[in-house]
Every structure is written in C-alpha cells, then in structure tokens.
Amino acid sequence: MADQNLNLPKVIMHGPPALSSVLQPSYSQNFHIINPSFLPLHQFISTHTHLCSTVYAMLCYPGYPVTAHELRLLPSLRLVVTPSAGTDHIDLSECRHRGIRVAGAGNLFSADVADLAVALLIDVTMRISAADRCLKRRTPFASSHFPRSFKLTGKKVGIVGMGKIGIEVAHRLEAFGCIISYNSRNKKPLVKYPFYSTVVELATNNNALVLCCALNDQTRHTVNREVMLALGKEGVIVNVARGALIEENELLRCLMEGEIGGAGLDVFENEPHVNQRFFLLDNVVLSPHAGFSTSESFTGIAQLVGRNLEAFFSNKPLITPVI
Amino acid sequence: MADQNLNLPKVIMHGPPALSSVLQPSYSQNFHIINPSFLPLHQFISTHTHLCSTVYAMLCYPGYPVTAHELRLLPSLRLVVTPSAGTDHIDLSECRHRGIRVAGAGNLFSADVADLAVALLIDVTMRISAADRCLKRRTPFASSHFPRSFKLTGKKVGIVGMGKIGIEVAHRLEAFGCIISYNSRNKKPLVKYPFYSTVVELATNNNALVLCCALNDQTRHTVNREVMLALGKEGVIVNVARGALIEENELLRCLMEGEIGGAGLDVFENEPHVNQRFFLLDNVVLSPHAGFSTSESFTGIAQLVGRNLEAFFSNKPLITPVI
Numbered sequence: 109m110a111d112q113n114l115n116l117p118k119v120i121m122h123g124p125p126a127l128s129s130v131l132q133p134s135y136s137q138n139f140h141i142i143n144p145s146f147l148p149l150h151q152f153i154s155t156h157t158h159l160c161s162t163v164y165a166m167l168c169y170p171g172y173p174v175t176a177h178e179l180r181l182l183p184s185l186r187l188v189v190t191p192s193a194g195t196d197h198i199d200l201s202e203c204r205h206r207g208i209r210v211a212g213a214g215n216l217f218s219a220d221v222a223d224l225a226v227a228l229l230i231d232v233t234m235r236i237s238a239a240d241r242c243l244k245r246r247t248p249f250a251s252s253h254f255p256r257s258f259k260l261t262g263k264k265v266g267i268v269g270m271g272k273i274g275i276e277v278a279h280r281l282e283a284f285g286c287i288i289s290y291n292s293r294n295k296k297p298l299v300k301y302p303f304y305s306t307v308v309e310l311a312t313n314n315n316a317l318v319l320c321c322a323l324n325d326q327t328r329h330t331v332n333r334e335v336m337l338a339l340g341k342e343g344v345i346v347n348v349a350r351g352a353l354i355e356e357n358e359l360l361r362c363l364m365e366g367e368i369g370g371a372g373l374d375v376f377e378n379e380p381h382v383n384q385r386f387f388l389l390d391n392v393v394l395s396p397h398a399g400f401s402t403s404e405s406f407t408g409i410a411q412l413v414g415r416n417l418e419a420f421f422s423n424k425p426l427i428t429p430v431i
Numbered sequence: 432m433a434d435q436n437l438n439l440p441k442v443i444m445h446g447p448p449a450l451s452s453v454l455q456p457s458y459s460q461n462f463h464i465i466n467p468s469f470l471p472l473h474q475f476i477s478t479h480t481h482l483c484s485t486v487y488a489m490l491c492y493p494g495y496p497v498t499a500h501e502l503r504l505l506p507s508l509r510l511v512v513t514p515s516a517g518t519d520h521i522d523l524s525e526c527r528h529r530g531i532r533v534a535g536a537g538n539l540f541s542a543d544v545a546d547l548a549v550a551l552l553i554d555v556t557m558r559i560s561a562a563d564r565c566l567k568r569r570t571p572f573a574s575s576h577f578p579r580s581f582k583l584t585g586k587k588v589g590i591v592g593m594g595k596i597g598i599e600v601a602h603r604l605e606a607f608g609c610i611i612s613y614n615s616r617n618k619k620p621l622v623k624y625p626f627y628s629t630v631v632e633l634a635t636n637n638n639a640l641v642l643c644c645a646l647n648d649q650t651r652h653t654v655n656r657e658v659m660l661a662l663g664k665e666g667v668i669v670n671v672a673r674g675a676l677i678e679e680n681e682l683l684r685c686l687m688e689g690e691i692g693g694a695g696l697d698v699f700e701n702e703p704h705v706n707q708r709f710f711l712l713d714n715v716v717l718s719p720h721a722g723f724s725t726s727e728s729f730t731g732i733a734q735l736v737g738r739n740l741e742a743f744f745s746n747k748p749l750i751t752p753v754i
Contacts, residue, residue, distance in 0.1 A: 124573070219582070219584040219607075219608060220557075220582060220584070223553060223557060223582075223583045223584060223607060224557060224559075226553070226607075227550065227553040227554060227557055227559050228559070230546060230549070230550040230553070231550060231554065231559055231560075234543075234546060234547060234550060234721075234725065235721075236547075236550050236551070236554055236559070236560065236716065236718065237554075237559065237560040237563050237564075239717075239718050239719055239721055240560050240716050240717050240718065241560075241564075242719070243705060243717045243718070243719050244710045244717065248702075248703035248704045248705075249702075249703045249705065249719040249720075250447070250449075250703060253719070254719055254721065254724070256726055257721060257724060257725050257726065258725050258726055258727065259542070259543060259546075259725040259726075259727040259728060260546045261542040261543070261546060262727075279606055280603075280606045280607055282606065283602055283603045283605065283606035284542075284546060284549075284603055285542060379571075379572075380571035380572045380573060381571045382566060382571075382572065387567045393559065393563050394562075394563050394566045394567065395559065395562050395563065395566070396562055396565070396566050396572040396576075396577055397572075398557070398558075398562055398577065398580060401577070401580060402557065402580050402581050402582040403579055403580065403581055403582070404581065404582040404585075405582060
C-alpha cells in the first residue's frame with residue numbers, strides 16, 4: 109500500500125483528526141492521504157519536510173486557518189478544498205496571489221442550512237424545545253405550566269445576506285405567511301423583497317433576524333447592542349452563518365435582561381466551545397454547527413470533495429470553485 | 432353584580448376551572464357565567480337545578496364530554512361552543528336531534544397547528560431538541576457526539592386528513608422541497624396531490640406521516656402496528672390532531688424496538704396525562720397540545736367565542752358554526 113501510495117496525488121488534511129472520513133473509501137483509494145492527526149499542521153510539516161514538499165492539495169476545515177503562514181509551508185500547493193460553504197478560515201487573497209485554486213461545498217448545504225434556520229426560528233417562537241423539556245418534567249400538563257409561545261404566521265422576518273441560503277430561507281418562510289425583507293452588501297436587482305441598507309434598519313422593521321451572510325471584516329460583529337435594541341423585546345435572532353457575526357457577550361446580556369425575546373444559534377464565537385451561560389436560558393435553542401450534518405449531506409460532501417480532487421488532478425474544471 | 436347578572440344570558444362552563452378565562456373581560460360582562468369550577472358538571476347541576484334550568488348556552492372544552500347525558504341535564508340548552516377545532520368531545524348527532532347549535536374554532540388555529548406540525552417534523556428529522564439537549568450536556572462539541580440527523584428536503588410526506596390544516600401543512604412542506612401525498616375519507620377533486628385510499632398504502636409510499644384528521648369511529652386507532660411497519664425504520668409520525676388516532680402502546684413499542692424512526696406528538700391518548708415511557712426516547716419530541724396556544728391565537732379564540740355567543744343571543748348567524 110505504501111508503494112502504491114507513492115504514485116498517488118498527495119492530499120494533506122488540515123482539520124480535526126476525523127476529517128479524512130470526509131473522503132469516502134472509493135475516493136480515498138485514489139489519493140495519498142497525509143493526516144497529521146492530532147499534530148498541528150506546522151509541526152507535522154517541519155518533521156516531514158520531504159514528504160510535504162510535493163503536496164499539491166489540501167483538505168481543510170473551518171476553525172483551522174489557512175493563512176499565508178500555512179501556505180508558505182507547502183510550496184507545491186495548488187488546491188485547497190474545504191467541505192464547507194463558508195471560506196472565512198481561508199486567506200483567499202493569499203491563495204489568489206499564489207495561484208492556488210479553492211473549492212468549497214457550493215450549494216450542497218443550502219437546503220439543510222435553510223431548513224435548520226426555519227426550524228430554529230419556529231422553535232424559539234413557538235417554544236418547541238422548551239415545551240418538550242417542560243412536559244417531560246411534569247404530567248399531567250396544563251397550559252398554564254408552559255412558556256408563552258408566539259405565532260410564526262404573519263411575523264416580519266429580516267434576512268441578513270441574500271445569497272442562496274437566504275433565498276431558500278425566504279422561500280420557506282413565505283409559505284408560513286411571514287413577511288420578508290433583507291439586508292446585504294448591495295440591493296439585489298432580482299430579489300423581490302424590500303431591501304434595507306443597514307442591519308439596524310432591518311432590525312427596526314422586523315420581528316426576527318436570520319443571519320445567512322458570510323463572515324468578513326465588514327460583517328464581523330454586525331449584530332451589536334444597537335441592532336438588538338432595535339429588534340426589541342419580543343425579537344428573535346437566528347444565526348446559521350458564523351458566530352462572530354454577533355457580539356456574543358452583548359447577545360447574552362440582552363437575552364438575560366429581556367432586551368430581546370430569544371435566539372436560535374447553530375454557530376458560536378469560540379466554536380467548538382459554547383458559552384455555558386446560554387444553557388441557563390429557556391428562550392435559547394442551541395445547535396452544534398449542524399446545518400451541514402444530515403446523513404444525506406455528509407454522504408454528499410464526501411462525494412463532492414472527492415470529485416473536486418479528481419477534477420483538479422485530471423486538469424478538469426473544479427466542480428464547485430470558490431476561486 | 433349578582434342582580435345585574437340575573438338579566439344576562441346564562442352560559443355554563445364545562446371544562447377546566449380556568450376555562451372562563453377564554454371569555455375576555457369585555458365579553459364576559461355580557462353574560463352570566465356559571466362556572467362549576469372543580470365540581471363535575473352533573474354534580475353541580477344537581478345542586479343548582481333551578482339556576483341551570485334556564486341555561487341556553489354552554490362553553491365546553493376537549494376532554495370534557497358533551498353527550499346525551501350532559502345534554503339531558505340542561506333542558507333549555509340551545510348552543511354549545513367549543514374553543515377548539517376538533518369536536519370529538521361533543522355528541523353532534525344528539526345535538527342535531529335536540530336542535531342544539533354547535534360553534535367551534537373554525538380555521539382560527541389552522542396556521543398555528545400547521546406550523547407546529549412542520550416544526551415537529553423538522554425537529555424529529557433534524558434532531559433539533561435532541562441536539563440542544565446534547566449540546567447543553569457537553570461542550571466543546573464534536574459532531575460525533577450528536578444523534579444522526581436527516582434531511583427534510585426531498586422527503587416524501589403523507590398527510591392523513593386533507594382539510595384546512597392538512598392543506599396548510601402541505602403548502603409549507605412543499606416550500607422545503609418535500610413530496611406530498613394524502614389520505615382522507617374521499618379523494619378531493621380540488622387537491623392536486625396523489626391520493627391513497629388507505630393509511631397503510633400512504634405509509635408504504637412515504638417517509639413520514641402527518642396526522643391532521645378528525646377523530647371519529649372510523650379514524651380511531653387508524654395508525655396501528657401495520658401502518659407503523661409499513662412506514663419503516665426511518666419513518667417519522669407527527670400527530671397534531673387527536674391522540675386516539677394512534678394505538679399509543681404500539682407506537683411506544685415500535686419506537687423502542689426501532690421499528691419506526693421517531694415521532695413528534697402534540698396530542699396523547701390520555702391527555703393531559705402523558706405516558707412517561709415517551710420521556711426516555713431521544714427520537715420523540717413532545718408538545719402539550721399546544722397547537723392552539725400561541726399568545727395571538729389565545730386572544731383570537733377569546734374574541735371568537737364571545738362573538739359566537741353574541742351572535743346566538745342576538746339571533747344572528749353563528750360566526751363559525753359546526754352545526
């Protein structure tokens with residue numbers, strides 16, 4: 109096997125030790141997978157200089173930065189693949205500068221992430237998890253035991269980031285009779301919903317905010333105290349994008365002070381660590397960055413990563429190119 | 432107040448002690464509310480024969496039967512109002528026979544119940560509450576800690592009962608990319624979805640069943656072991672209609688034996704008691720018959736009950752007549 113491997117294109121892993129499971133057996137046979145496992149990438153490379161000098165592709169993962177530093181360590185690198193929709197862990201301009209291609213998950217997770225966003229919004233609004241918890245503590249039940257729930261139908265929902273996921277969230281929520289508006293970098297000519305040029309204005313005019321935008325220097329901490337106060341005491345924030353879009357300590361403060369009504373969070377500022385103060389709040393529903401982790405999508409991303417690698421090493425166009 | 436009351440139309444309550452709160456103050460001033468509180472109806476009437484002999488209207492509640500027995504005790508009764516969509520607690524043919532009108536909730540709760548049905552289906556499928564519970568027990572999180580979740584998009588969902596609620600559920604689920612079919616007493620000419628004439632066939636051809644039909648002698652225990660086995664090991668059952676549509680002990684057995692994948696239940700056979708064996712199952716999401724209990728709908732039903740009573744005592748047509 110080691111001898112066979114020598115002739116296979118080398119792919120280095122840069123992520124959690126289990127990342128290599130994202131390459132299905134059928135695809136992994138076609139590559140020489142180099143897995144530093146629990147070692148930090150730079151440490152592994154420094155002790156395997158020769159092996160790594162001919163690595164052409166990297167499979168990386170959110171939370172594991174691919175910056176100029178990592179790229180310098182791999183002089184032959186020409187492709188970075190991430191099994192994620194977000195690419196904020198990759199220094200794209202440095203990749204561009206070095207002529208390194210990047211492939212992502214394309215729209216593979218859009219439906220799941222949109223489903224999750226809607227699920228979190230209904231859950232917080234109608235108090236589904238809270239009622240489940242409450243019921244399991246006391247039976248017979250009486251409505252007076254249960255937290256106050258609210259209607260979803262007719263609610264005004266502001267979507268931050270009107271890309272593929274934002275569009276899918278809007279489409280689903282319209283079927284619930286919600287009224288949609290949005291904010292994004294620019295007004296989108298093909299999007300029919302009302303546009304607000306700032307997140308504060310969007311919050312002022314809506315009952316809920318759903319965050320579906322990319323994280324970058326412009327969007328970091330875009331949901332600050334001012335936005336939360338504009339959203340108001342019954343307002344709900346759903347985040348299925350990136351934790352750092354929200355000033356998390358302010359969110360906690362506003363939730364505890366009753367300045368906003370509730371939150372549904374799939375992402376956190378210090379993932380995979382979650383601030384345990386969230387656990388005490390009955391009006392918060394937490395999800396472990398699971399927007400992409402349905403069984404079907406896991407199979408799908410494994411295939412997609414393999415197909416991008418196959419395409420790259422056959423000099424064909426990437427299936428889901430980022431750059 | 433007692434003197435004033437003598438001239439007001441009498442409305443007797445037959446339900447939980449807090450039922451009179453369903454009549455808003457503005458409406459309750461227009462009626463002489465007779466509330467047996469914790470006394471059973473027949474016992475209250477037997478000790479208040481004179482008072483009850485001129486009761487023209489009753490406000491009843493699911494779980495508190497209005498049968499020939501109760502009706503006989505109230506010889507002047509001409510109207511029964513229930514603040515529910517379901518009327519299985521009322522002997523409608525006996526009411527018809529006695530010339531007693533019945534008013535229900537009409538479609539007031541349809542949107543909320545449909546929202547809840549979709550919420551329960553997503554929750555069980557994508558493991559929202561289970562992941563929330565799991566995350567609150569351990570951080571940092573890793574995807575391997577969490578229960579396997581499934582995609583909603585593309586799932587085939589069979590709806591039992593294609594009335595107003597069934598239609599609203601179908602409409603919402605179509606926006607998620609689900610494929611809809613249905614079973615009802617008869618094929619509905621205006622409904623575009625494929626029709627199956629039995630619930631077993633519907634279960635055989637779908638990944639999930641959503642129960643939205645009325646409870647009656649034909650539908651009682653319609654979801655039996657045969658239906659559950661036909662639905663299969665990854666199948667999900669959602670019930671937002673009435674508990675007795677399902678053979679609950681069989682459901683528990685099938686869930687525990689892994690013969691079906693999960694269940695989302697807003698209703699139970701012995702409400703308000705819930706079989707505590709459900710509490711041990713991670714693939715079950717429970718809701719306390721809450722389909723109608725959003726804050727907005729509670730205000731709405733209070734007004735609607737009042738308006739039906741007002742209409743009846745002014746000899747106008749009922750707002751939301753059942754018979």
